Amino acid sequence: MSSQSTLSCRQAASLVSEAVDQRLGQREAQAFRTHLLVCRTCRKAFDSCRELQTMTRALPVHEVSTDFQANLFERISAGEGARPEILRGPVALSHRIKLFASGAVTAAALLLSLGLIIDEFNKGQPVTKNPASTRSASNSGLGGLERVSLPIPRPIDPVSFGRNSVENCVHQVVELQEAAPRYRRMQPNQAFRALQSKSQQTLLSVQVVNMLDGRVVVLPTKLRTGLVSIEKNLERVVRSARGRSYSRRDIERMVTLIEAARMDRRGAEGVQIRNLRVLDLTSHLPPQLQRQPNLLRELSDMFRLIAGPTASWAPAGENLLQRHTRLGERVLLIGATAEGGWELRIPNEVRTKKPGHSK
Amino acid sequence: MTHQDSVLLSAYQGAVHDYAEPLSTFAARMLGDDGDWSEDVAQDALLALYRHLHQVPEVAWRPWLYRVARNLCLDRLRRRKHKPRNFRDLADDDDRDPTPPDRPSASPDVRAQENEMSVDLQRAIRELPNKFREVFLLCESQGVSYEEAATILDIPLKTVSTRLFRARQKLLRTLRVHLDSR
Numbered sequence: 001m002s003s004q005s006t007l008s009c010r011q012a013a014s015l016v017s018e019a020v021d022q023r024l025g026q027r028e029a030q031a032f033r034t035h036l037l038v039c040r041t042c043r044k045a046f047d048s049c050r051e052l053q054t055m056t057r058a059l060p061v062h063e064v065s066t067d068f069q070a071n072l073f074e075r076i077s078a079g080e081g082a083r084p085e086i087l088r089g090p091v092a093l094s095h096r097i098k099l100f101a102s103g104a105v106t107a108a109a110l111l112l113s114l115g116l117i118i119d120e121f122n123k124g125q126p127v128t129k130n131p132a133s134t135r136s137a138s139n140s141g142l143g144g145l146e147r148v149s150l151p152i153p154r155p156i157d158p159v160s161f162g163r164n165s166v167e168n169c170v171h172q173v174v175e176l177q178e179a180a181p182r183y184r185r186m187q188p189n190q191a192f193r194a195l196q197s198k199s200q201q202t203l204l205s206v207q208v209v210n211m212l213d214g215r216v217v218v219l220p221t222k223l224r225t226g227l228v229s230i231e232k233n234l235e236r237v238v239r240s241a242r243g244r245s246y247s248r249r250d251i252e253r254m255v256t257l258i259e260a261a262r263m264d265r266r267g268a269e270g271v272q273i274r275n276l277r278v279l280d281l282t283s284h285l286p287p288q289l290q291r292q293p294n295l296l297r298e299l300s301d302m303f304r305l306i307a308g309p310t311a312s313w314a315p316a317g318e319n320l321l322q323r324h325t326r327l328g329e330r331v332l333l334i335g336a337t338a339e340g341g342w343e344l345r346i347p348n349e350v351r352t353k354k355p356g357h358s359k
Numbered sequence: 360m361t362h363q364d365s366v367l368l369s370a371y372q373g374a375v376h377d378y379a380e381p382l383s384t385f386a387a388r389m390l391g392d393d394g395d396w397s398e399d400v401a402q403d404a405l406l407a408l409y410r411h412l413h414q415v416p417e418v419a420w421r422p423w424l425y426r427v428a429r430n431l432c433l434d435r436l437r438r439r440k441h442k443p444r445n446f447r448d449l450a451d452d453d454d455r456d457p458t459p460p461d462r463p464s465a466s467p468d469v470r471a472q473e474n475e476m477s478v479d480l481q482r483a484i485r486e487l488p489n490k491f492r493e494v495f496l497l498c499e500s501q502g503v504s505y506e507e508a509a510t511i512l513d514i515p516l517k518t519v520s521t522r523l524f525r526a527r528q529k530l531l532r533t534l535r536v537h538l539d540s541r
Binding site for chain 1: 379381384386387409480498502520524527534
């Protein structure tokens, strides 16, 4: 190899594949060409790669039988692929926003589950299973065709979902703050249990909205700062369980924390819905959802049905970025596309810095 | 049926015509010696598209179809792994490999060499690990761009490039004898 060449043989070898596909940048391509002029070995490697490409493209096409189309349309007319309610009916709202087929199912299921959890926590009842996803998961033993013919759960409109979440959250915060003074007059232990439970429900709603902020919705500044401080204070309230009995001082501290955070109630009217590219629900799953093994398993089964047999879903914690060192594990990302649709992304690796590596 | 539906259905008929053979070819090479199923895979993928006509935007049909076909192939490969081998599986690979049509202008020696090479290349592709094979087949054989392959396989663009590079290296190592003799 000549010393005038700007690339080493090792560097050139790594560029051969992209050079064959003409995917090198101008400068790289120039350097690569210069290297080939002076290096016989690399030139031979490049020629071989090009030869391989020619040979592969010359491989015979697998011709389908003459009755392929006839068979297909026969299967369709036999009702195997028919969805008359969709083909004959008016185009539904969910279709107008062009949901990407597979991602829509999972996105809807996850969002529905989040919504269910919020609703169920508001009612103070345990989370119920989504019957649609149960049906879907039960198909897991069937062939690949069934995988793509899953019944689609009720699609969720991200606009109304975002708006309802914010309204629901603001309502809960206002209710908690208005009710807070009453707890001062109650028996401390009784007040503590009520405060803990109510704060936990409200905290979940606030966490969901703060998670959606910047991803699905854009909160007005005053409301955002208010909700961030409320989340911090409510976390302190929820963490404040220290013993079996509580004094009036403990209750006073909790009530003060709840009352301290100011929030602009009218801010909910100025909420905007964003047209965002990526919404990572998994890394922001509320802990309550993570503690629902059945629901997670169900979503996970559904996800595998959609994403393919080799995909695996790692329900990651809130602090995914801080403690995730298991590189190569797949993580589910739900993305809202710029066109207003939903899509499913399963990155092959999650590249994060290990704790302590940052300088 | 509304006007929009009829437009969609006619586009679908066009897609059946356009994608039947590419999908079948892709499936045949993905499945290797289980190539008999390739037509079924292509048909199932197109049937799945029919079911989701209103949900998959027309521009996304091609990657969507390849993605479904790929998943169906992986399903079949996975099942076959746990299935006891039967006589058909033990048949000589060469018996079922379609051979390229001979070029009339080529001499008998050249034609024989090319046929042998083509058979060896197909065998080498079959022996590639799934993750390399699917990238190689999509980009090299089906003419799918790196970006589209990344969407179909749901992997980063750089991974497509790396896997394609490795797949080529493996194939070149296997086919070195043929290439050196040229």
